[in-house]
Amino acid sequence: MTTASEPVRPVLRSWLATEVLTPQVTKDGWNGLAADKQGQQRNKDITASDDPGQWETPGDDDPPPWPLRPESSLPEQEQFSLGTGNPTPEPKKPRPWYSVILGALPARQAFERLDAAFSDDADEDQTNRRTKGHVVAASLILDEWGVLVPDTLSIASFAWGLGHMLGGGTAAALAEWDKEEGLLKARFGGILAPTGPDGSPRSLTWRDLRSASRTLADELRVPSDLWVMTPCAIRVVQKRPPEADILSSFYLPDLGLVLREADNLPEAAARYFGLRPPERPWDALTDRPQLADLLQPALFPLGRWPGPGLHPLTLLQQAAVNAIVRDLGSGGLAAVNGPPGTGKTTLLRDLVAYVLVSRAEALASLDDPCGDLSGLNLMDFAVVVTSTNNAAVENVSLELPVRDKALDASFWRDQGLEYFAATADAVLDVPSAAPDKEHAWGMMAARLGSAKNRRAFFEKFWWDRDWGLNDWLNLVGWPDAPQNRSRQPGKLALQDPPPRFPEAMADWRRARDVFRQALERCHHLRTYLEELGEARKQLGQVEAQLPAAKEQLDVAERDLASAKRAANRARDEHAEYIGQETTEVGKLAALSSVKPYFLAKLFRTSAWRTHESGIRAQVGRLEQVQDAARGTKGRLAAAMVEEERCSASREATLRAFEALREDAARLSSQ
DSSP states (O other), X not given: OOOOSTTHHHHHHHHHHHHHTOOOBOSSHHHHHHHHTTXXXXXXXXXXXXXXXXXXXOOTTSOOSSOOOOTTXXXXXXXXXXXXXXXXXXXXXXXXXXXXXXXXXXXXXXXXXXXXXXXXXXXXXXXXXXXXXXXXXXXXXXXXXXXXXXXXXXXXXXXXXXXXXXXXXXXXXXXXXXXXXXXXXXXXXXXXXXXXXXXXXXXXXXXXXXXXXXXXXXXXXXXXXXOEEEEEEEEEEESSOOOOOOOXXXXXXXXXXXXXXXXXXXHHHHHHTTSSOOSSOOOTTTOHXXXXXXXXXXXXXXXXXXXXXXXXXXXXXXXXXXXXXXXXXXXXXXXXXXXXXXXXXXXXXXXXXXXXXXXXXXXXXXXXXXXXXXXXXXXXXXXXXXXXXXXXXXXXXXXXXXXXXXXXXXXXXXXXXXXXHHHHHHHHTOOTTXXXXXXXSBSOOOOOSSHHHHHHHHIIIIIOTTTOHHHHHHHHHOTTOHHHHSSOOOHHHXXXXXXXXXXXXXXXXXXXXXXXXXXXXXXXXXXXXXXXHHHHHHHHHHHHHHHHHHHHHHHHHHHHHXXXXXXXXXXXXXHHHHHHHXXXXXXXXXXXXXXXXXXXXXXXXXXXXXHHHHHHHHHHHHHHHHHHXXXXXXXXXXXXHHHHHHHHXXXXXXXXXXXXXHHHHHHHHO
8 A cells, every 4th residue: 555655755855854943062172172182272373382372263265284295296195995896905094184174053043043944032042952062064174285085074964954044045945955955066176176287286275164164055035144264274184085074964955855755765765754554463472373374484584692691582672573574575664662671682693693693694605705796795785774862873883793692602601603703803992902702703894984983994994004904904914015014913913824825715705505404404493483384274274174174073973873763663663554454454365255145235234334344444445544655655765765865975075074184193293
């Protein structure tokens, strides 16, 4: 069942407007923002000391904190990429980068103007909005020479939405932010990437940045008294450029797409917005047949998470897992509700196990892992855990890789299960002196919600000199490359030396064969359980039929006994009338043998008349008895037919009953 999308569009526009006009507000001033970025506020030239003078808002002619590179000799920027077919170079050393706040808005005044545009006298004590601080309206990343790092210009939807509403725009039109953002970035990305006479990028100055800031404020239609122009630059020292700031809601691009495609949404989105409600809702607590269908062996995933104690899922947990695996294979949406502590995270772990087994099946189907992988997208086997509650997410992302919290001891202690455990320890910041049970068993999950978390993860997971995978994978792919042979390998490569190609392929084939054999055993076991389940289902059906069959047999036996009694009575009655008929025939013969004299017959004397009357009376009695005898004969024949029918019915019913009993015995023995 599908409903029309028109009622959804106003909801989406309202949601988009809310997201557009929900900004991020700085908490502790620009120095606090610099601390969040793990950098320092440096607004003036690089030779000045780090004192409060560095924090003053720069002017057009103030020297920037980065050196101005001669326009004709700007060196070619280092490029770092993955999957290029060559060893991925590691940045040589940390270098300075500059996160420049291009424009900002004082939060309280901006909210007051916005509330006025909506004719809303908001009570800040009720809205829970943070009004102390600034809304970053736009930011960008510059390299050590003050050149814009590509794709790092960020513009806040709130700044555009505020200008739109103050300029008389409608709330519904806020849904156009996605398109407007692209236009703004394209225009100002060009303004902020000036080139010298030779066509190479040149360093930006505060005059360049402040001019772009003024132009941006005009473009956004933000009043000048609300616009704080280029308040600061934050210097960060690291090997790779910082990520672009996220100044707008993550949801905006997707919500815009959903609004445009509301009539043709994929299954999950359509269900989320109520466009495809369930056709036949049912109650898992009362509808036992439906619940039993979800617990058929065929629906059980072949993988389970080996949690501490190896406890199985509860009935409803397993039903939920089976339903999700069955229904969401190609898309859709499922909701599992439950108060804290009822096992939702435990349930989710079994879904993670299902995804891992599915990915292993896809990988094991490859004959050559170095061949064409265009038909395999491993992101189809990834799991994103997200929530408004950080603790709920960390129950999964921070616990799944840890031995004692995620696995039964028989797996990590006795079987030695691990998968890049040392790298996982580095990502999780597990001290080397921690007890064995507190170490990671595998690199399978990470906390990635904030830009800070993603940056820290990437630095440790990929670039860390000791435990990062960049160094290890470079040695796997290009063991004889000069840069790999000439440098000391990291601790991960020393602890777990990367195999060369022949050994790696042998390891691959062995692991694939072991997995395939285990998978085949699981398939056989599940097939057996399916047969057992089908037998149990049939047994239930047979046992359900037995009482009725026994009752039918009892009825047939009672009918047969009744038919026999009726037949016996008919025989007795017929025999009685046959006896009477014989008697009456004898009487008639006796009367006929005594004849009056001829003269008595001739003169019709009284004796003759009496004799004739007696004869006629006896003939009448004989005929009456004969008629009755014929009736009893017919009734006897009918009773005998009924007796035979009841006997045949009883025999058929008995055979059916015995067959059911035999089926029940056979099914019970399986």
